[in-house]
Amino acid sequence: MEDEQIIELYFARSEAAIGETDRKYGRLCLEVANNILESRPDSEECVQDSYLGVWNAIPPTRPTSFRGFLLRIVRNTSLSRLRKTLAKKRTRDLEIPLGELTEILPDEKFRPDVSLSETAEIINGFLDSLDGASRAIFVRRYWFFDRISAIAKSLGFSESKVKTSLFRSREKLRKLLEEKGVRV
Numbered sequence: 001m002e003d004e005q006i007i008e009l010y011f012a013r014s015e016a017a018i019g020e021t022d023r024k025y026g027r028l029c030l031e032v033a034n035n036i037l038e039s040r041p042d043s044e045e046c047v048q049d050s051y052l053g054v055w056n057a058i059p060p061t062r063p064t065s066f067r068g069f070l071l072r073i074v075r076n077t078s079l080s081r082l083r084k085t086l087a088k089k090r091t092r093d094l095e096i097p098l099g100e101l102t103e104i105l106p107d108e109k110f111r112p113d114v115s116l117s118e119t120a121e122i123i124n125g126f127l128d129s130l131d132g133a134s135r136a137i138f139v140r141r142y143w144f145f146d147r148i149s150a151i152a153k154s155l156g157f158s159e160s161k162v163k164t165s166l167f168r169s170r171e172k173l174r175k176l177l178e179e180k181g182v183r184v
Helices: 003-011 016-037 040-057 066-087 097-101 116-129 132-142 148-155 159-179
Strands: none
Touching: 003 016, 003 066, 016 040, 016 066, 040 066, 097 132, 097 159, 116 132, 116 159, 132 148, 132 159, 148 159
Protein backbone atom coordinates (compact mmCIF):
# COMPACT_ATOMS: atom_id res chain seq x y z
CA MET A 1 0.00 0.00 0.00
CA GLU A 2 1.29 3.46 -0.86
CA ASP A 3 2.02 5.97 1.91
CA GLU A 4 -0.70 8.36 0.74
CA GLN A 5 -3.27 5.56 1.01
CA ILE A 6 -2.10 4.79 4.55
CA ILE A 7 -2.40 8.48 5.47
CA GLU A 8 -5.95 8.47 4.10
CA LEU A 9 -6.76 5.51 6.37
CA TYR A 10 -5.57 7.58 9.34
CA PHE A 11 -7.75 10.49 8.22
CA ALA A 12 -10.70 8.09 7.93
CA ARG A 13 -9.85 6.90 11.48
CA SER A 14 -9.65 3.33 10.23
CA GLU A 15 -7.79 0.94 12.51
CA ALA A 16 -6.45 -0.69 9.36
CA ALA A 17 -4.05 2.26 9.15
CA ILE A 18 -1.98 0.88 12.01
CA GLY A 19 -1.91 -2.60 10.49
CA GLU A 20 -0.80 -1.24 7.12
CA THR A 21 1.83 0.93 8.81
CA ASP A 22 3.15 -2.12 10.64
CA ARG A 23 3.15 -4.27 7.49
CA LYS A 24 5.09 -1.70 5.50
CA TYR A 25 7.42 -0.21 8.13
CA GLY A 26 7.27 -2.48 11.18
CA ARG A 27 10.70 -4.07 10.73
CA LEU A 28 12.37 -0.73 10.03
CA CYS A 29 10.71 0.86 13.08
CA LEU A 30 11.80 -2.04 15.26
CA GLU A 31 15.37 -1.75 13.98
CA VAL A 32 15.51 1.98 14.77
CA ALA A 33 14.08 1.45 18.26
CA ASN A 34 16.37 -1.50 18.97
CA ASN A 35 19.46 0.45 17.86
CA ILE A 36 18.66 2.96 20.60
CA LEU A 37 17.31 0.72 23.36
CA GLU A 38 19.17 -2.54 22.76
CA SER A 39 16.21 -4.42 24.19
CA ARG A 40 13.77 -6.28 21.96
CA PRO A 41 10.79 -6.09 24.39
CA ASP A 42 11.33 -2.37 25.05
CA SER A 43 11.76 -1.75 21.34
CA GLU A 44 8.54 -3.57 20.47
CA GLU A 45 6.67 -1.56 23.09
CA CYS A 46 8.13 1.71 21.77
CA VAL A 47 7.06 0.84 18.24
CA GLN A 48 3.51 0.21 19.48
CA ASP A 49 3.59 3.50 21.41
CA SER A 50 4.82 5.19 18.25
CA TYR A 51 1.88 3.85 16.26
CA LEU A 52 -0.39 5.45 18.86
CA GLY A 53 1.59 8.67 18.46
CA VAL A 54 1.03 8.58 14.70
CA TRP A 55 -2.67 7.84 15.25
CA ASN A 56 -2.94 10.91 17.49
CA ALA A 57 -0.97 13.14 15.12
CA ILE A 58 -2.80 12.24 11.89
CA PRO A 59 -5.12 14.14 11.54
CA PRO A 60 -4.59 17.09 11.69
CA THR A 61 -1.03 16.66 10.43
CA ARG A 62 -0.62 15.48 6.84
CA PRO A 63 3.04 14.47 6.54
CA THR A 64 4.76 14.95 3.21
CA SER A 65 7.04 12.01 3.97
CA PHE A 66 5.12 9.40 5.95
CA ARG A 67 8.22 7.22 6.40
CA GLY A 68 10.25 10.13 7.81
CA PHE A 69 7.35 11.25 10.00
CA LEU A 70 6.92 7.74 11.41
CA LEU A 71 10.63 7.16 12.00
CA ARG A 72 10.98 10.51 13.77
CA ILE A 73 8.20 9.48 16.16
CA VAL A 74 9.80 6.05 16.72
CA ARG A 75 13.19 7.65 17.34
CA ASN A 76 11.83 10.26 19.76
CA THR A 77 9.74 7.67 21.63
CA SER A 78 12.79 5.41 21.94
CA LEU A 79 15.03 8.23 23.14
CA SER A 80 12.40 9.22 25.71
CA ARG A 81 12.27 5.61 26.95
CA LEU A 82 16.06 5.50 27.12
CA ARG A 83 16.18 8.71 29.20
CA LYS A 84 13.62 7.24 31.62
CA THR A 85 15.56 4.00 31.88
CA LEU A 86 18.82 5.83 32.57
CA ALA A 87 17.10 8.12 35.09
CA LYS A 88 15.91 5.08 37.03
CA LYS A 89 19.54 3.92 37.18
CA ARG A 90 18.75 0.73 35.33
CA THR A 91 21.81 1.46 33.25
CA ARG A 92 24.12 -0.69 31.25
CA ASP A 93 27.31 0.17 29.44
CA LEU A 94 25.89 2.22 26.64
CA GLU A 95 27.56 4.26 23.99
CA ILE A 96 25.27 7.01 22.76
CA PRO A 97 26.43 8.22 19.37
CA LEU A 98 25.08 11.70 19.98
CA GLY A 99 27.72 12.03 22.67
CA GLU A 100 30.20 12.15 19.80
CA LEU A 101 28.52 15.35 18.61
CA THR A 102 28.32 17.20 21.94
CA GLU A 103 31.58 19.06 21.32
CA ILE A 104 30.30 20.31 17.98
CA LEU A 105 26.66 21.26 18.40
CA PRO A 106 25.73 24.51 20.13
CA ASP A 107 24.37 24.39 23.65
CA GLU A 108 21.41 26.72 24.19
CA LYS A 109 22.69 27.49 27.70
CA PHE A 110 25.72 29.14 26.14
CA ARG A 111 24.23 30.26 22.81
CA PRO A 112 20.55 31.07 23.41
CA ASP A 113 20.58 33.28 20.30
CA VAL A 114 21.00 30.23 18.03
CA SER A 115 17.67 28.69 17.05
CA LEU A 116 17.17 24.99 16.47
CA SER A 117 15.76 25.66 13.01
CA GLU A 118 18.86 27.67 12.07
CA THR A 119 21.12 24.85 13.24
CA ALA A 120 18.97 22.25 11.47
CA GLU A 121 19.16 24.22 8.22
CA ILE A 122 22.96 24.37 8.44
CA ILE A 123 23.19 20.63 9.19
CA ASN A 124 20.88 19.79 6.28
CA GLY A 125 23.07 21.85 3.97
CA PHE A 126 26.12 20.12 5.40
CA LEU A 127 24.61 16.69 4.71
CA ASP A 128 23.82 17.74 1.14
CA SER A 129 27.49 18.67 0.67
CA LEU A 130 28.79 15.23 1.69
CA ASP A 131 29.45 12.49 -0.83
CA GLY A 132 26.99 9.59 -0.79
CA ALA A 133 29.07 7.23 1.34
CA SER A 134 29.97 9.84 3.95
CA ARG A 135 26.35 10.98 4.17
CA ALA A 136 25.11 7.40 4.54
CA ILE A 137 27.64 6.73 7.31
CA PHE A 138 26.79 9.98 9.14
CA VAL A 139 23.02 9.47 8.96
CA ARG A 140 23.15 5.80 9.91
CA ARG A 141 25.29 6.60 12.94
CA TYR A 142 23.63 9.75 14.25
CA TRP A 143 20.02 9.32 13.14
CA PHE A 144 19.51 5.55 13.20
CA PHE A 145 22.11 4.92 15.95
CA ASP A 146 23.66 2.05 14.01
CA ARG A 147 26.81 0.56 15.44
CA ILE A 148 30.03 1.18 13.58
CA SER A 149 30.40 -2.54 12.90
CA ALA A 150 26.91 -2.71 11.36
CA ILE A 151 27.58 0.32 9.16
CA ALA A 152 30.89 -1.13 8.00
CA LYS A 153 29.34 -4.50 7.20
CA SER A 154 26.37 -3.09 5.29
CA LEU A 155 28.48 -0.68 3.23
CA GLY A 156 31.39 -3.08 2.69
CA PHE A 157 33.91 -0.86 4.50
CA SER A 158 36.33 -1.55 7.31
CA GLU A 159 35.41 -0.27 10.75
CA SER A 160 38.48 1.94 10.57
CA LYS A 161 37.21 3.58 7.38
CA VAL A 162 33.81 4.24 9.00
CA LYS A 163 35.44 5.76 12.11
CA THR A 164 37.69 7.94 9.95
CA SER A 165 34.74 9.09 7.85
CA LEU A 166 32.77 9.98 10.99
CA PHE A 167 35.71 11.89 12.44
CA ARG A 168 36.26 13.85 9.24
CA SER A 169 32.55 14.60 8.88
CA ARG A 170 32.34 15.85 12.48
CA GLU A 171 35.36 18.09 11.86
CA LYS A 172 33.80 19.49 8.67
CA LEU A 173 30.55 20.13 10.55
CA ARG A 174 32.42 21.82 13.40
CA LYS A 175 34.23 24.14 10.98
CA LEU A 176 31.01 24.93 9.12
CA LEU A 177 29.19 25.78 12.35
CA GLU A 178 32.06 28.04 13.39
CA GLU A 179 32.01 29.79 9.98
CA LYS A 180 28.25 30.37 10.35
CA GLY A 181 28.74 31.76 13.85
CA VAL A 182 26.69 29.00 15.45
CA ARG A 183 29.44 27.50 17.58
CA VAL A 184 31.16 29.25 20.47
